[in-house]
Structure formats: C-alpha cells, structure tokens
Amino acid sequence: MVKALILITDGTEEMDTIAYDTLVRAGIDCTSAFVPKGLSPYGSSDTSPALAVCSRQVKILPDVTLDPLDAGPDKYDVLIIPGGMGGAVTMAGSTEVQNLVGAYYNHPEKRIIGMICAGILFILVDRIRGLWSICLQGSKVAITAKLPGQPITSHPSVQSEFPDYFDYKEQSVVVSDAVAGKATLVTSRGPGTAFPFAFTLVELLCGKAKRDEVVGPMIFPTGIGYPF
Amino acid sequence: MVKALILITDGTEEMDTIAYDTLVRAGIDCTSAFVPKGLSPYGSSDTSPALAVCSRQVKILPDVTLDPLDAGPDKYDVLIIPGGMGGAVTMAGSTEVQNLVGAYYNHPEKRIIGMICAGILFILVDRIRGLWSICLQGSKVAITAKLPGQPITSHPSVQSEFPDYFDYKEQSVVVSDAVAGKATLVTSRGPGTAFPFAFTLVELLCGKAKRDEVVGPMIFPTGIGYPF
Numbered sequence: 001m002v003k004a005l006i007l008i009t010d011g012t013e014e015m016d017t018i019a020y021d022t023l024v025r026a027g028i029d030c031t032s033a034f035v036p037k038g039l040s041p042y043g044s045s046d047t048s049p050a051l052a053v054c055s056r057q058v059k060i061l062p063d064v065t066l067d068p069l070d071a072g073p074d075k076y077d078v079l080i081i082p083g084g085m086g087g088a089v090t091m092a093g094s095t096e097v098q099n100l101v102g103a104y105y106n107h108p109e110k111r112i113i114g115m116i117c118a119g120i121l122f123i124l125v126d127r128i129r130g131l132w133s134i135c136l137q138g139s140k141v142a143i144t145a146k147l148p149g150q151p152i153t154s155h156p157s158v159q160s161e162f163p164d165y166f167d168y169k170e171q172s173v174v175v176s177d178a179v180a181g182k183a184t185l186v187t188s189r190g191p192g193t194a195f196p197f198a199f200t201l202v203e204l205l206c207g208k209a210k211r212d213e214v215v216g217p218m219i220f221p222t223g224i225g226y227p228f
Numbered sequence: 229m230v231k232a233l234i235l236i237t238d239g240t241e242e243m244d245t246i247a248y249d250t251l252v253r254a255g256i257d258c259t260s261a262f263v264p265k266g267l268s269p270y271g272s273s274d275t276s277p278a279l280a281v282c283s284r285q286v287k288i289l290p291d292v293t294l295d296p297l298d299a300g301p302d303k304y305d306v307l308i309i310p311g312g313m314g315g316a317v318t319m320a321g322s323t324e325v326q327n328l329v330g331a332y333y334n335h336p337e338k339r340i341i342g343m344i345c346a347g348i349l350f351i352l353v354d355r356i357r358g359l360w361s362i363c364l365q366g367s368k369v370a371i372t373a374k375l376p377g378q379p380i381t382s383h384p385s386v387q388s389e390f391p392d393y394f395d396y397k398e399q400s401v402v403v404s405d406a407v408a409g410k411a412t413l414v415t416s417r418g419p420g421t422a423f424p425f426a427f428t429l430v431e432l433l434c435g436k437a438k439r440d441e442v443v444g445p446m447i448f449p450t451g452i453g454y455p456f
Contacts, residue, residue: 013249014246014248014249017286018242018243020242020284021241021243021283021284021286024285025284030285032286054249055249056248056249056252056253057258058245058248058249058288059288059289059290059291060286060287060288060289061279061287062287063287155445156447157445190445191249191446191447192423192443192446193447193449195420196449215420217383217385218418218420219383219384219417219418219419219421220420221400221420221421221424
C-alpha cells in the first residue's frame with residue numbers, strides 16, 4: 001500500500017493540507033505528523049500540543065507527533081510539506097525535519113517530496129531570516145546546492161528569494177526529476193493550486209487511471225485550467 | 229463585523245469546510261460548531277466528542293459545540309452546511325439544526341444559507357432514507373415546500389432525489405433569491421467547487437473588491453473556469 005507522510009504544525013496553511021483528503025480518496029495510507037516547535041534548534045522549547053492551530057485558525061489534530069526515527073523513506077513513499085509561512089518557518093528551522101527531507105531526497109528507492117506554497121522555502125533554508133546559514137549548512141548542501149538547474153515553483157511572494165540557478169517556473173505544479181537517482185520534487189504555488197498538487201501526487205504514486213477516478217466525483221468546474 | 233457559522237460533525241467532507249479559511253482571509257469572523265449525533269431525534273444518544281472525524285479521517289476540532297440557542301440569525305450573517313454524506317445525514321436528522329436552518333431562512337433581516345455537496349440534502353430532508361417524512365414535516369414545509377422553482381445545485385450523486393419543482397442547475401455555484409423576503413440560498417456541487425463556493429459567499433457578504441483581494445494571493449491556475 002502506498003504511504004504518505006504529511007507534516008503539519010502551528011501556522012500551517014490548512015488548505016495546503018488538502019492533499020490528505022485527496023490521497024485517501026486514491027487509497028493511499030496517509031499519516032499527518034505534528035512538528036513541535038521544540039524540534040527547532042532556534043525555536044522555543046515549549047512543548048506545543050499536538051493540536052495544530054493552522055494559519056486561519058482551523059484546528060487540526062494530526063494523527064501522530066513527528067518521530068523522526070519512525071518517519072523516514074523506508075516507511076513512506078512520499079513526504080509532503082504544506083505552506084503557511086509560520087508553519088514553513090518552523091519546519092525549515094528544525095534540523096530533524098531537514099534531515100528527514102535529506103533522507104527522502106537521497107533514498108536509493110526513489111521517493112517523492114511534495115512542497116507547496118511557502119513549504120518550498122525548505123530548499124532555501126539558509127536564506128530564511130538570515131538565521132540558518134551556518135547551523136544548517138549540511139542541510140543546505142544536501143537540499144539546495146546539489147540541485148542546480150532544478151525546475152521549481154513556489155508562492156510568488158517568495159519567488160525573489162530563489163537563487164538564479166533554480167529554474168523557476170510560474171506553473172501551478174512543477175514535477176522535477178532533474179537529478180538522476182534522487183527524489184522526484186513536486187512543487188506548487190499556493191492554496192489555489194492545492195487540488196492540482198494533490199492530483200499530481202496521486203498520478204505519480206498510483207497512475208493516471210486512479211487520478212481520473214479520484215477527480216471525477218469531486219466535480220470540478222467545467223473548463224477549469226488545471227493541468228489535467 | 230460579518231459573522232459566519234459553519235456546521236461540522238463526524239463524516240463531514242473536510243474539503244467542503246474550506247470556506248472557513250477563505251472567509252477568514254476576507255476578515256469574516258468564523259465559528260465552526262460541532263453537531264453531536266445526540267441532537268438527532270433518530271440518531272444515537274452517544275455523546276460524541278467535540279473532535280470531528282471527517283469523511284477522509286482528517287480530525288478537526290471545531291471552535292464550539294453547537295448550542296442552538298446561541299447559533300441563530302441574530303448572531304450570524306451566514307449559515308454554512310458542508311457535505312460529506314455521513315455528516316449531512318446527521319445534520320439533516322437533527323430537529324435543532326433543521327429549526328436553525330428555518331430560522332435563517334425566515335429571518336426578516338435577509339440572511340444567507342450556504343450548502344455544498346451533500347449538504348444540499350437539507351432541503352430534501354423528507355426523502356433521506358425515507359425516515360423523516362412525518363417527524364420533520366414542519367421543517368419540510370419551511371425548507372422544502374415553500375421553495376417552488378428555487379434554483380439549486382448539488383452533488384450529482386443526489387440530483388435524482390430532487391423533485392421536479394426545483395430548478396436544478398448543473399453550475400458550480402447557484403445563488404438564489406427566488407423567494408422575496410427570505411434568505412439567499414447559495415448551493416454548490418462538491419469538493420471541487422469548494423473554492424468558488426467560498427468566493428461567492430465572500431462576494432455576497434463583503435463585496436466584489438474584497439473577493440478579488442482574497443482570490444489574488446491564493447494563486448489559482450491561469451485560465452481556470454471558476455465563475456469569476
């Protein structure tokens with residue numbers, strides 16, 4: 001059974017987590033994992049409750065609290081990082097999560113890393129607020145510097161943050177297999193592209209027929225410009 | 229300040245609740261209210277926890293448990309009923325919720341009732357499983373029989389349930405002011421139309437300029453067929 005791990009924390013954009021619902025419709029075994037602020041080397045040491053208060057105050061109870069030792073690419077086929085600036089900054093500031101992203105990226109059995117909206121800031125972690133450049137150098141090398149020319153997209157508000165050696169696209173969803181033997185990167189722009197993002201993940205994980213089966217009953221407007 | 233009440237219960241389609249996030253972006257004061265199964269005259273008498281386990285197992289903690297005495301149209305401008313068959317059946321089977329819908333429908337200061345996906349079954353309550361025809365006759369009269377020719381839409385899976393005297397539309401969102409002096413009905417089709425549904429509510433409550441302001445940063449795919 002295909003398995004997906006979706007990270008969530010305080011400040012996560014609730015609409016970006018839509019992938020959970022869509023992936024379940026495709027028969028994928030989904031687990032949402034709360035990322036406590038305490039995991040960050042620079043964050044507060046408070047023991048945040050497992051209940052995530054999202055960016056617009058929707059309160060979601062994740063399935064588990066993130067245990068980095070039980071969240072790796074041996075267990076899951078895809079790692080999904082939603083946006084919401086507050087949540088993305090918390091995740092990007094966590095060495096455990098950074099190491100997790102690196103493990104998925106480098107796993108010999110090709111995995112998928114999905115990032116949407118501000119979640120794409122993960123690959124820019126050294127730039128966020130100027131705080132991380134030294135501490136996270138290792139992650140930076142693993143996640144950023146080894147991805148020259150990698151096609152990506154993100155929320156437009158953070159587009160200017162990307163170095164020139166990224167091949168920045170203004171597409172709803174960008175799938176990149178640019179680096180042989182590494183994870184497939186799936187990046188997307190914002191809440192408005194959350195459905196196409198989820199459908200792209202379903203297609204990659206379960207095939208086009210399954211994607212079409214899932215899309216049908218959801219009744220998208222006719223003429224929709226989603227990249228189907 | 230504009231205020232919205234969004235009902236939620238076990239089995240609610242999590243994506244239909246997206247309106248919460250979108251309305252908050254528009255500056256609307258949103259409250260999600262859990263509908264316990266115990267409110268149903270035919271439902272079980274268990275005291276369900278306030279945590280709603282949605283249709284695809286996303287767990288959402290609503291802001292409050294529904295108190296019918298504190299949920300009326302004097303307090304809120306709009307009542308929103310999401311889909312998810314399990315949740316819609318629970319709500320439609322609750323006399324308290326039925327009465328609430330009736331109160332919004334008949335309030336002298338014109339209110340809005342938004343229903344999406346299977347949530348539209350509310351106006352068909354006498355037909356659901358054949359159980360409700362006698363008990364809920366009052367609600368049926370208030371909600372169904374007084375709406376001849378009312379334009380509506382719904383999830384296609386329940387379209388055949390609608391009597392001929394409804395003006396059934398296959399549009400993403402249908403706004404009806406067909407009955408003078410009564411609430412505006414906003415109906416929509418399914419998870420795939422959840423964003424247009426929410427934007428229509430924002431436009432009705434806050435105006436077109438606010439809708440455009442909210443839509444912009446959400447980055448919908450170019451060429452999208454949403455009824456903008």
